[in-house]
Amino acid sequence: MNKTILKVEGLSKSFKKRRIVDNVSFEAKAGEILGFLGANGAGKTTTIRMITGLISADSGTVIIDGHNIKSNFEKAMDNVGAIVEIPFLYEYMTGMENIKLFAKLYKASEEGVNEAIKVSGLKDRLNDKVKEYSLGMKQRIGLAVALMKQPKLLILDEPTNGLDPMGIKDLREFLKDLSHNKNISVVVSSHILMEMEQLCDRVVIISDGKVICTKTMDEINKESSLEEVFINSIKEAEK
Numbered sequence: 001m002n003k004t005i006l007k008v009e010g011l012s013k014s015f016k017k018r019r020i021v022d023n024v025s026f027e028a029k030a031g032e033i034l035g036f037l038g039a040n041g042a043g044k045t046t047t048i049r050m051i052t053g054l055i056s057a058d059s060g061t062v063i064i065d066g067h068n069i070k071s072n073f074e075k076a077m078d079n080v081g082a083i084v085e086i087p088f089l090y091e092y093m094t095g096m097e098n099i100k101l102f103a104k105l106y107k108a109s110e111e112g113v114n115e116a117i118k119v120s121g122l123k124d125r126l127n128d129k130v131k132e133y134s135l136g137m138k139q140r141i142g143l144a145v146a147l148m149k150q151p152k153l154l155i156l157d158e159p160t161n162g163l164d165p166m167g168i169k170d171l172r173e174f175l176k177d178l179s180h181n182k183n184i185s186v187v188v189s190s191h192i193l194m195e196m197e198q199l200c201d202r203v204v205i206i207s208d209g210k211v212i213c214t215k216t217m218d219e220i221n222k223e224s225s226l227e228e229v230f231i232n233s234i235k236e237a238e239k
Helices: 044-051 073-077 095-105 110-120 135-147 165-182 193-199 217-223 226-237
Strands: 004-015 018-029 033-037 059-064 080-083 153-157 185-190 202-207 210-216
Touching (some): 018 033, 018 210, 033 044, 044 153, 080 135, 135 165, 165 193, 185 193, 210 217
Parallel strands (some): 033 185
Antiparallel strands (some): 004 059, 202 210
């Protein structure tokens, strides 16, 4: 059985007395792509922001590769690469300058830098300033930077935003190779069911801040489709 890289237990968060995330628990294992699925406003991004330490949880625990983010944040985050919403890049610098800057911050090897350049797929545009990039191009640089740390856990929040169909296909193939051949745990947050159906090994469905379904894609495919399971799970949760 593959090692558990991410363990989320009882995670909750409220804003202005409204519970946005309510007792969320799930796990992500090495070598799998986990889809974290829900409609817009379901609580996906808030959950991911808590997992990555961008905001604090009201209650619950997050364990990354055995390290609790509350008591051992730096060691936990050493194992994480993440893009939450729009990747943070220095707009006035070129793509290459961004890659080299983050390589220094992460103490990445020359091999890591070369791999980041390859991952970006932007060899002909790396000397252009990031402010001239499309959102899809920024996503690719962000992914390259996130992987420089050689993380055990890669977290991507709506990673297909701004990508054209070919870019989505390339990303899907890249993430599958990364997870299945390099044993990285990949967590992808999305509301695009068709894309997640083609990408994921297992899905966690969240609605109104609560986890309402966790199933493997093999289980789902035996039943019907991800769309049907998604809709039926929400209907059941609303009863």
